[in-house]
Amino acid sequence: MADRQQNPRLMLSNFLSLEQCKELEFIHKSCSTVGYRPSVFSTTLSHLIATNSAHLIVPLVLIREKLKEKVEEFFACEYELCIEFTGLVSWTKGASIGWHSDDNRPYLKQRNFAAVCYLNSYGRDFRGGLFHFQDGEPTTVKPSAGDVLIYTADNRNVHSVDEIIDGERLTLTLWFSRDGSHDEDAKLISRLSEIFSSEVTDVPGFNLPLPASSNMYWFSPDQSSDHDSAINICCARIYALGFGICPLEDKTNFLDVSDLLMKLLQLTRNNGLFNQEFENVLHALQVVQYYSWKASELQGQATILEEGKVIPLSRSQSQKVRDLESACVKDCRLAQTTFGCLSCDRSGTPEIFRWGSFSAAVDAWRDYTNELHKDLLRSLPYWRNHQLIFHVAFDEL
Ligand SMILES: O=C(O)CCC(=O)C(=O)O
Numbered sequence: 001m002a003d004r005q006q007n008p009r010l011m012l013s014n015f016l017s018l019e020q021c022k023e024l025e026f027i028h029k030s031c032s033t034v035g036y037r038p039s040v041f042s043t044t045l046s047h048l049i050a051t052n053s054a055h056l057i058v059p060l061v062l063i064r065e066k067l068k069e070k071v072e073e074f075f076a077c078e079y080e081l082c083i084e085f086t087g088l089v090s091w092t093k094g095a096s097i098g099w100h101s102d103d104n105r106p107y108l109k110q111r112n113f114a115a116v117c118y119l120n121s122y123g124r125d126f127r128g129g130l131f132h133f134q135d136g137e138p139t140t141v142k143p144s145a146g147d148v149l150i151y152t153a154d155n156r157n158v159h160s161v162d163e164i165i166d167g168e169r170l171t172l173t174l175w176f177s178r179d180g181s182h183d184e185d186a187k188l189i190s191r192l193s194e195i196f197s198s199e200v201t202d203v204p205g206f207n208l209p210l211p212a213s214s215n216m217y218w219f220s221p222d223q224s225s226d227h228d229s230a231i232n233i234c235c236a237r238i239y240a241l242g243f244g245i246c247p248l249e250d251k252t253n254f255l256d257v258s259d260l261l262m263k264l265l266q267l268t269r270n271n272g273l274f275n276q277e278f279e280n281v282l283h284a285l286q287v288v289q290y291y292s293w294k295a296s297e298l299q300g301q302a303t304i305l306e307e308g309k310v311i312p313l314s315r316s317q318s319q320k321v322r323d324l325e326s327a328c329v330k331d332c333r334l335a336q337t338t339f340g341c342l343s344c345d346r347s348g349t350p351e352i353f354r355w356g357s358f359s360a361a362v363d364a365w366r367d368y369t370n371e372l373h374k375d376l377l378r379s380l381p382y383w384r385n386h387q388l389i390f391h392v393a394f395d396e397l
């Protein structure tokens with residue numbers, strides 16, 4: 001490992017389990033918006049709260065805590081650090097960053113330490129995207145799912161990331177600060193308190209995702225803001241997993257396709273229509289991503305598909321599916337190179353698709369969501385008391 005004084009940094013292998021990586025991948029692929037740099041997508045905790053998906057913070061809580069402990073221990077911090085920023089970040093074809101330190105802007109000076117957790121792997125999930133330090137050892141880091149890289153944010157750790165050639169490179173990135181006024185927890189807890197103060201959290205649909213402003217979901221590789229060349233990232237991710245989208249309403253009633261995506265819609269695959277309505281595109285995306293996460297598990301279970309749950313697509317429905325696809329993804333190749341899987345055509349889902357397994361995933365997603373939501377509501381009073389987001393070990397209380 002590097003000289004501790006000259007280049008204070010630490011690499012930990014298998015810090016996260018592959019199952020944790022998969023869960024964070026599910027969260028990111030269900031919730032991401034266009035990010036802060038070209039061809040970069042991000043999911044911040046405040047975004048999760050803003051889109052009615054605050055419960056998805058729960059799987060991150062223990063991971064954040066363990067990372068903070070590691071950083072404090074390795075850098076022998078005298079006082080407790082605060083977490084300044086937590087984000088799931090993915091980089092796609094064309095994204096890169098040249099030599100920099102993470103505190104290299106006046107508004108970033110509060111950043112003292114960084115932790116980058118790799119959630120997928122170089123060579124398998126993406127090509128390009130190697131990490132380099134300008135000085136000291138290791139010179140190059142090959143991202144591998146579960147590993148974490150920790151370093152100081154100052155100029156003793158100048159680094160760069162090679163351009164992504166193919167695939168989607170995914171990380172969980174945190175920055176830590178010694179300056180408590182930059183604590184993201186305080187802001188997040190105050191937002192959570194506002195939302196959950198009304199106590200009307202048990203009504204059906206309370207935790208269905210609610211899309212943010214529509215421009216956060218349109219991506220164009222050349223950064224032009226017009227929709228002509230842009231693809232809708234929620235739709236593109238659904239298509240990349242082999243599904244189609246059939247809106248319930250007629251598109252002629254809408255000026256903008258983004259409005260149509262906010263309304264009820266159904267999922268299709270080949271010539272079948274899954275006979276259940278989803279509130280909006282984000283709701284459908286979350287379920288599809290959940291299926292993709294759990295597919296191999298679900299595939300092994302015996303499932304019975306309810307009669308009438310999948311019906312043949314009518315001609316007019318097929319037309320609606322095609323119309324929406326061409327409005328949301330003008331350039332199929334762009335969608336495929338951005339969100340497609342490296343080693344397969346239509347990724348994530350097993351070769352044999354069964355609606356029975358998908359139907360089981362819809363129920364399992366609801367149970368998963370309800371469990372996390374309960375955890376969140378139970379934890380929130382403790383978080384408020386301590387002004388800290390931490391894992392509350394209820395079994396030991
Ligand atoms: O993802 C990485 O490996 C590092 C990213 C980075 O350098 C940054 O976001 O500042």
Ligand SMILES: [Fe+2]
Nearest residue numbers: 100101102159
């Ligand atoms: Fe960086």
